[in-house]
Amino acid sequence: MIKSIKESPLYRIANARSMAFFGASNNIASMGTHLLMTVLAGGFKGKIYPVHRKENRVQNLKAYVHVADLPEAPDLAVIVLPTSVVNQALEDCGRKGIKQAVVVSGGFKEVGDQGAELEGALKEIAALYDMKILGPNCLGVANPHRNINTTFVPNEGTPGFVGLSSQSGSFVTQMFEYLSGFGLGFSTAFSVGNEAVLDIVDCMEYLGKCPHTKVIALYIEGIRRGRAFMEAARAIVPHKPIVAYYVGGSKAGKAAGLSHTGAMAGPDELYDGMFRQTGIIRAGSVEEMFDFCWVLGALPTPEGNRVVIQTHSGGPGAAAADACGRAGLALSTLSQETLEKLGPFVPSTGSVGNPVDLTFTKDYHSFFSNIPQILLAEENADILMVYLMSPQSVVERVLKGMGVSDEVVLEQGRIIYESNAEQFSQHLKRQQKPIVGYTFHRPGAQIMNEVIKRGVPVFQGAERAARATAALVAYAKVLNRET
Amino acid sequence: MIKSIKESPLYRIANARSMAFFGASNNIASMGTHLLMTVLAGGFKGKIYPVHRKENRVQNLKAYVHVADLPEAPDLAVIVLPTSVVNQALEDCGRKGIKQAVVVSGGFKEVGDQGAELEGALKEIAALYDMKILGPNCLGVANPHRNINTTFVPNEGTPGFVGLSSQSGSFVTQMFEYLSGFGLGFSTAFSVGNEAVLDIVDCMEYLGKCPHTKVIALYIEGIRRGRAFMEAARAIVPHKPIVAYYVGGSKAGKAAGLSHTGAMAGPDELYDGMFRQTGIIRAGSVEEMFDFCWVLGALPTPEGNRVVIQTHSGGPGAAAADACGRAGLALSTLSQETLEKLGPFVPSTGSVGNPVDLTFTKDYHSFFSNIPQILLAEENADILMVYLMSPQSVVERVLKGMGVSDEVVLEQGRIIYESNAEQFSQHLKRQQKPIVGYTFHRPGAQIMNEVIKRGVPVFQGAERAARATAALVAYAKVLNRET
Numbered sequence: 001m002i003k004s005i006k007e008s009p010l011y012r013i014a015n016a017r018s019m020a021f022f023g024a025s026n027n028i029a030s031m032g033t034h035l036l037m038t039v040l041a042g043g044f045k046g047k048i049y050p051v052h053r054k055e056n057r058v059q060n061l062k063a064y065v066h067v068a069d070l071p072e073a074p075d076l077a078v079i080v081l082p083t084s085v086v087n088q089a090l091e092d093c094g095r096k097g098i099k100q101a102v103v104v105s106g107g108f109k110e111v112g113d114q115g116a117e118l119e120g121a122l123k124e125i126a127a128l129y130d131m132k133i134l135g136p137n138c139l140g141v142a143n144p145h146r147n148i149n150t151t152f153v154p155n156e157g158t159p160g161f162v163g164l165s166s167q168s169g170s171f172v173t174q175m176f177e178y179l180s181g182f183g184l185g186f187s188t189a190f191s192v193g194n195e196a197v198l199d200i201v202d203c204m205e206y207l208g209k210c211p212h213t214k215v216i217a218l219y220i221e222g223i224r225r226g227r228a229f230m231e232a233a234r235a236i237v238p239h240k241p242i243v244a245y246y247v248g249g250s251k252a253g254k255a256a257g258l259s260h261t262g263a264m265a266g267p268d269e270l271y272d273g274m275f276r277q278t279g280i281i282r283a284g285s286v287e288e289m290f291d292f293c294w295v296l297g298a299l300p301t302p303e304g305n306r307v308v309i310q311t312h313s314g315g316p317g318a319a320a321a322d323a324c325g326r327a328g329l330a331l332s333t334l335s336q337e338t339l340e341k342l343g344p345f346v347p348s349t350g351s352v353g354n355p356v357d358l359t360f361t362k363d364y365h366s367f368f369s370n371i372p373q374i375l376l377a378e379e380n381a382d383i384l385m386v387y388l389m390s391p392q393s394v395v396e397r398v399l400k401g402m403g404v405s406d407e408v409v410l411e412q413g414r415i416i417y418e419s420n421a422e423q424f425s426q427h428l429k430r431q432q433k434p435i436v437g438y439t440f441h442r443p444g445a446q447i448m449n450e451v452i453k454r455g456v457p458v459f460q461g462a463e464r465a466a467r468a469t470a471a472l473v474a475y476a477k478v479l480n481r482e483t
Numbered sequence: 484m485i486k487s488i489k490e491s492p493l494y495r496i497a498n499a500r501s502m503a504f505f506g507a508s509n510n511i512a513s514m515g516t517h518l519l520m521t522v523l524a525g526g527f528k529g530k531i532y533p534v535h536r537k538e539n540r541v542q543n544l545k546a547y548v549h550v551a552d553l554p555e556a557p558d559l560a561v562i563v564l565p566t567s568v569v570n571q572a573l574e575d576c577g578r579k580g581i582k583q584a585v586v587v588s589g590g591f592k593e594v595g596d597q598g599a600e601l602e603g604a605l606k607e608i609a610a611l612y613d614m615k616i617l618g619p620n621c622l623g624v625a626n627p628h629r630n631i632n633t634t635f636v637p638n639e640g641t642p643g644f645v646g647l648s649s650q651s652g653s654f655v656t657q658m659f660e661y662l663s664g665f666g667l668g669f670s671t672a673f674s675v676g677n678e679a680v681l682d683i684v685d686c687m688e689y690l691g692k693c694p695h696t697k698v699i700a701l702y703i704e705g706i707r708r709g710r711a712f713m714e715a716a717r718a719i720v721p722h723k724p725i726v727a728y729y730v731g732g733s734k735a736g737k738a739a740g741l742s743h744t745g746a747m748a749g750p751d752e753l754y755d756g757m758f759r760q761t762g763i764i765r766a767g768s769v770e771e772m773f774d775f776c777w778v779l780g781a782l783p784t785p786e787g788n789r790v791v792i793q794t795h796s797g798g799p800g801a802a803a804a805d806a807c808g809r810a811g812l813a814l815s816t817l818s819q820e821t822l823e824k825l826g827p828f829v830p831s832t833g834s835v836g837n838p839v840d841l842t843f844t845k846d847y848h849s850f851f852s853n854i855p856q857i858l859l860a861e862e863n864a865d866i867l868m869v870y871l872m873s874p875q876s877v878v879e880r881v882l883k884g885m886g887v888s889d890e891v892v893l894e895q896g897r898i899i900y901e902s903n904a905e906q907f908s909q910h911l912k913r914q915q916k917p918i919v920g921y922t923f924h925r926p927g928a929q930i931m932n933e934v935i936k937r938g939v940p941v942f943q944g945a946e947r948a949a950r951a952t953a954a955l956v957a958y959a960k961v962l963n964r965e966t
Contacts, residue, residue, distance in 0.1 A: 028884030037880060093938065154876045168798020174872060176925040181925045221801060247798075247805045285946035286802055286811070286923075315651020315730075318704060320771055322730045326767070333605075359589065389657060393637045397520060401511030440769075442655040442664045443925060463768035 001235055005209035009132040009198055013100045014188050014206065016076035018047040019099060020067055022089050023080030023105075032080035033059070035104065036153040039078075042149040049074060066092070071208070073097035078140065079151050083107030086136065087121050094129030102136035102150050109194050110137055119196050123172035126197045137200075139169030140192025142186055145212050151191070156370075160185025161214035161297045162290070163207035165200045167192055167221040171286060181342045181443045182450040184294060187212035201228045208236035214298040217289050218244040218280075222266065224275065241296040241475045242280045246271045253374035269458045279478035281471050291464055292471040294349050294457045299434035301476040302382040306332040307469065311387040312367070316462065317355030320385055320438065323466035329473065332381040341374045364390075364416070369423040376431040383469055386424075388439040388458055390447040396467040417450045425454030436471060438465035484718055485866045492615040492685055496583045497671050499559035503581060505572050506563030506588075507541050515563035516542070518587065519721040522561075525632040532557060534572075549575070556580035561623065561633050566590030570604050570618065577612030585633050585838065590821035590827075592677050593620055602679050609753035610678045618834040621676025622652030624667055625659075628695050634674070644697035644780045645773070646690035648683045650675055650704045654769060664765045664926045666935040667777060670695035684712045691719035696947025698780035700772050701727040705749065706888055709757065724779040725763045728772040729754045764954050775954040776949055777940045782917035784959040789815040790952065791864040793854060799870045800838030803921065806949035807868070814954065815864040819947035824857045836899035847873075847899070852906040859914040866952055869907075871922040871941055873900070873930040900933045908937035917955060921948035961963035 002008050010272060019039070022115050023032030036059055039048065050058035057063055057072040064070055067089070067336050077093045079086055079101060086105050093101060119136065126133050134140055140150030144159035153417045155171035157180030166172055170190035179185055187210055191205040200218065233242060233325065249267070253449050256434035275282045281296070283289035307329050311462070331354050334342075342352050345366045351357040356375065360368060376464045394415065401410045428435050437458035441448050459465040485491050500520070506515030519542055522531065532553050533541035540546055547553055550560070550572070560576045562569055562584060569588045576584060589603040609616050617623055623633030627642040636656035640663030647742065649655055651852045652674035662668055670693055673686040683701065684802045690696045699719065706712045716725060731749070758765045764779070766772035790812045794800035804814060814837050817825075825835050834840040839858065841850060858867050878899065911918050920941035924931050931941050942948040 028881055033879070034877065037884075041880075061688040103941075152877065153874045154880075156876065166798070168796065168801070170796040170798040170872070173874070174799070177874065178923040179923055207731060219798065245802075245872060247801045248713070286798075287944040287946060313651065313653040315649070315702065315769075317726075318651070318730045323768060389653070391636045391656070391660065393639065394517065394635065395538075397517070397524075397637075398511055440661040442660055442927075444927075445660075459768040461768060463770060 001232065002205050004207065005211075008206040008209065009202055010134070010141075010190070010206040012075045013132065013134055014141050014148065014190075015146055016046065016074070016148060018072065018074035018076070019044075019049065020070060020074050020093065021048060021050045021058075022077065024050050025052055025055060026058060030153050031104070031152060035078065035080055038149050038154050039153055041154050042144075044145040045147055047074065067096050067098070068092065070096065073406060075100055078103040078104065080104040083115070086400050087118065087125060090125045090133070091132070092120060094125060094131055097346055099115060099129075099131055101131055101133045102138065102140035103133055103193070104139060105135075106137040106149070107167065107198070108136045119194060119420065123196050124358040127211065131197075133197040134190065135193040136196060139172055139191035141188065141190050141481055142172055143188040144186060145188070155181050155186075157185035159187065159212065161187050161212065162217055162293045163187045163210055163213035163215070164189035164217045164219070164342045165192065165203035165207060166190065166217075166219040167195075167200060168219055169193070171219045175290070179290060182289070182294060182457075182476060183449070187214070191399055194198055195224060199224060201225050201232050203405065204229075204234060205232050206237070206240070208232065208240060210397055214240065215293045216240060216242045217293050218242065219286065219289070220244055220246045220271070221248050223271075223274075230274055230278050233280055237279040237478060243289050243292040243296065243471070244280050246275075246288055268292045279481070281474050283471075291459065291468040295434065295468045295472045296434060296475055298471060299436070300472060301479060302434050303476070305383040305470075305473045306330045306381050307383045307385050308334065309330045309385045309387070310371060310375060311355050311357050312389050313359060313387075314357055315353075316387045316389070316438075316440075317357050320387065320462035320466065323462040324385070324469070326464040328469040329383075329470055332378060334378060335380055335482045338374060338378045354468060364420055365423070368420040369427075372424060372435070376429045376433050376435075382433060383472075384433060384435045385465060385469065386435060386437050388437045388441070388447055388451060392446060416444065417446045421447070421454050422449035424451060425456060428454075428456055434469070435468050436465050438462050484715065485688050485692060488689065488694075491689040491692065492681055493617070493673070493689040495558045496585065496615065496617055496672075497624050497631065497689065498629055499529065499557070499583065499631060501555065501559070502527075502532065503553060503557050503560045503576065504531060504533045504541075505560065507533050508535060509538060509541060510556050514587070514635060518561065518563055518633055521632050521635055525627075526630040528630060531558065539964060544729070544831050550579050550581070551575065555737060558583055559714050563587040565893060566601065570601065573605060573608045573614065573616070575829070577614055582612075582614055584614055584616045585621065585623035585684065586616055586676070587622060587633070588618075589620040591619045591679070597922035602677060606679050614680075616680040617673065618676040619679060622674035623657055624673050625655055626671040626740075627669060628671070634749040638669075638745065639663050640668035642695065642734065644670050644695060645800070646670045646693055646699045647672035647702070648675065648686035648690060648699065649673065649702040650683060651702055654677070654702045658773070662773060665777060665940075666932070667773070670697070678707060682707060684708050684715055687712075687719065687725070688715050691715065691723060697723065698776045699723060699725045700776050701725065702769065702772070703727055703729045703754070704731050706754075706757075713757055713761050716763055720762040720961060724780065726766050726772050726775040726954070727758055728766045728769055729758075764957055766954075771950060774942065774951040778917065778919060778951045778955045779958055781938055781940050782919070783915045783939070784954060784962060785865040785917050785956060786959070787865040788953075788956045789813045789864050790868050791815045791817065791858050791861060791868045793836065793858060794838050794840050794867045794870040795850070795872050796842060797834075797840055799872070799921075799923075800840050803868055803945035803949065804838055806945040807952070810953040812866075812936065812949060812953055817861060820861055821857060821861045823874035825854065828854055834880045841889040847903055848906070851903040852910075855907060855910045855918070859910055859916050861919075865916060866955075867916060867918045867919060867954065868948060869920050871924070871930055871934060875929060897929065900929045903930065904930045904933035904937050907934060908939060910940055911937075919948050919952050921945050
């Protein structure tokens, strides 16, 4: 177990100050070129040394015929070469004194016996030169806090709090856009590939010590070092939640994982047991993994599992109640005091049970301020779940009807949404109770964006909101078990 | 059972040629005004007669002091008045000879004994004048094929093939935006409210005969006429799939539904039995209900449950295999013939198992044309599931790298996406096998839009894609059982 982040073998990979680049050229069709272009587009501040046999300049950078010619031994070598020449390049890096490498090239253990032999040789080189290698058959690392991104996809999002250690590179690159749609981003994300030298456990330990990481996500096809994994998880979970999606449990997932990274999947029960014993929260899909990360990273842990639902209309309230029931959450019984306080704010056609149903109230101030305040003070409720609905077309129509000109309607709308969201989030800050939103608005709807920006997760549909809330409750239980 | 759509008591509600409007005014803060504005904004072609005690004109339409003054008995009365005066207005409509009404006003059975009494009186008026009433406590009807929308939210989407009969008005209005995000839309959607006269079964029968409706969605809090429901479902299912989300099965959902529309929910097993016996496909949430409608309305039914997965990269392939396994789908074993045909198209780092993994191929033509063609011809596969990934930023970078100017990059990108999607959809048309896409792109990503536009459903994440595919397989089984 590492004691500080600087002890991690991944430290100078995720925080490289300079890079040698193998396999990038001026040919836009090559994968290596794309990776280098991503590094450049990401605004990496350090020196980059492309190594190329023929070109003098690669992507407007001075290129070197041989790594031995470099003026220094850079922190990291990024290697995107044909399989057959990878080991030679690593050997050269070792001689130069480069201590860290990301090997993107595939064609190793995952393709069969011949590849496995090459991978064996790669490990020998790593041992000989004490070289920390991520991969092969990986996409490396994205650390937006340091403008580092060795993948081929530019990171659209802002630096965030989700740490990822993944046995699939796609769940790094494809998630840049996906997460930024929710206003989320990676703290640091690792694609571990075949794990010839560094593995998912090393990355998890790094993320455990990473100050930007509030929650750790693991995409697992198979764990090689079971004991080390459990030891690391046990040390991290009391301070930082871990969410895992294990794909190898089903027969189909197992077979697919094997051909992907050559990982050996174990029986589902084995993994389920490991997760339960260490307090790792298990997700049933990639989407769910990041949903869980969202609430776990953004919200305080609740005291219990009692939810109060606030809604504009009956159907979404009933659907949320049903989803909470299925997810193992309880609905709070509201106290007499709360019912009395709510009275003046609920129209005669509304309902002061739980869900609290405001039936299409047009009093947005109460909806975003008075009512959440009352419900968060309810001693029988641990969590507030709120249905967010504010059709832009209707808001714009009201403004136009009030004589507001077309030009200022959008601006006025924004001000309304901002002020609603601001009132709402004030309660989150004051109370140590989690607020979870759900909606059927499209991602990107103004009211959602404004609320999300202020730290309240908003899910599409009650089912996802309830499942994520249940994950938050599960983590709270793990923490209580620890003490 | 009705024999044609014109026999339905809902026909002149969903296809009204003229309306009397009660409760709309020139006050933008009133709900009735919003409903009328939505009707107008929707481009309703028929005559509208606002009834208002004081105003001469309402929203630029000639208004009438009393419904008796109208120059004709319009097809439909839309009533958005205070609860206490609703029955008087209905009585007046009856005397005028109006045979259809939508009562939006709430405050009836759902609020307790006094409201139940008012609702009893409403039913008597309906019986006396042989008046077909939708509601009370509902949002009426949206039939975009006839520019009819009596709800307070404008319908952003285009007319579509999903018919909805819903015990929640929100699942009409909130779904306009939601469905249009997937390129979907309603054929006709009914909000049934308290079902004093017309109920969810009547609406289901209407949709069964509606030529625009390819699939029927039911949001159910409680069925009052169990036998009629089953009879209608049995008659419809062999010709048109029905998907139901029943919210009343859990204790929490049941309590919430009761306060919403006064519906009496029954035990979950009872409903589950009804659904199974009649061949209705059951969904676990509103989102899932519309996911199921998408595949059922857009795709041919498969011969069996054997899926072949085509992917760019290992992780999404493994996640799809896992999701298929959990959803009860099987993975095809590819025949020798298929493996041989695939050979030339799969890079050495790829995998020709199932999932078929093209590992970041840049050969988009094969990905969208040759490979799907080969996989659809595989006799061991009933369904093709494809991972769609085409980061816009990378495509734009390639184009810029090829010397394309910034201005034409977007246009060129669109052409590429269009041609890929076009090739892809040609296979769907030629083969009678369903193709289901999944992605982690945000809704609205170009490649998704182009593919969706051509009739291939694309889901966010493998889990939703697999669950929807399983619903398609379940419907195919129902059809086989029938014959």
